[in-house]
Amino acid sequence: MSFTNHVLVVANRTVDSPELMEALRERAQRGPIHVTLLAPVRFAERDRARARMDEVAARLVTAGIVTETRVGDADPVVAVQEAWDPRRYDEIVVSTLATGASHWLQIDLPHRVARLTDCPVRHVESRLPAPARAPAPPRPQPALLESVLALLRTSTRGRAA
Numbered sequence: 001m002s003f004t005n006h007v008l009v010v011a012n013r014t015v016d017s018p019e020l021m022e023a024l025r026e027r028a029q030r031g032p033i034h035v036t037l038l039a040p041v042r043f044a045e046r047d048r049a050r051a052r053m054d055e056v057a058a059r060l061v062t063a064g065i066v067t068e069t070r071v072g073d074a075d076p077v078v079a080v081q082e083a084w085d086p087r088r089y090d091e092i093v094v095s096t097l098a099t100g101a102s103h104w105l106q107i108d109l110p111h112r113v114a115r116l117t118d119c120p121v122r123h124v125e126s127r128l129p130a131p132a133r134a135p136a137p138p139r140p141q142p143a144l145l146e147s148v149l150a151l152l153r154t155s156t157r158g159r160a161a
Contacts, residue, residue: 004032004066006088010080010113011095012039012049016056017126020095025063027093034066036089040079046071076104080113092117095124 007027014020015037027033037056041049053069060067072079080092094110096102102125104110110123 002031004034005090006034006036007091007093008080008083008089009035009037009093009095010040010076010109011037011093012041012076014095014097014124014126015039015049015052017095017124019126020093020124021056021059023093023095023122023124024060024065028063028065032066035060035068036083037067037069038072038079038083039070040072040074040076042074076109077107077112077116081116084117086117086119089117089119092119092121093124094121095126098125098127 007024009015009020009024011017011020024033024035037053039049039053049071050069053071057067057069070083072083092113094104094113096104096109099105110121114121
């Protein structure tokens with residue numbers, strides 16, 4: 001029987017990203033893992049975060065990865081500090097948006113978590129799909145008769161003066 005590693009995954013907006021899912025699948029191929037999804041969110045966003053995490057947890061369980069979910073403080077450093085137990089977790093994955101779009105990278109979260117926990121931290125950078133843009137409505141084309149009449153009006157106004 002092989003040893004199961006316990007992985008703390010810190011993610012919010014990227015919890016259901018393909019990049020994070022792939023990283024967890026790759027990690028599971030190296031040996032059994034038990035994943036705890038931790039979403040640092042504001043109080044008003046907790047229900048929506050739980051629903052998204054439950055969907056992700058169901059997909060991970062289908063892939064053979066034991067998963068549990070947890071909602072934490074809106075400050076990701078505080079959320080990790082409250083969840084961290086060195087006897088429980090063996091490694092951490094921090095999932096962020098791409099550089100430039102990520103507040104968590106601006107505060108250097110992966111390195112701060114590594115210093116706080118003294119544990120191996122893997123950073124997964126995710127790109128969220130661009131929001132679907134509605135096509136621009138077609139510009140109304142003036143009717144041919146209206147265009148001809150407008151030209152006639154402007155040409156006759158110029159001669160009357």
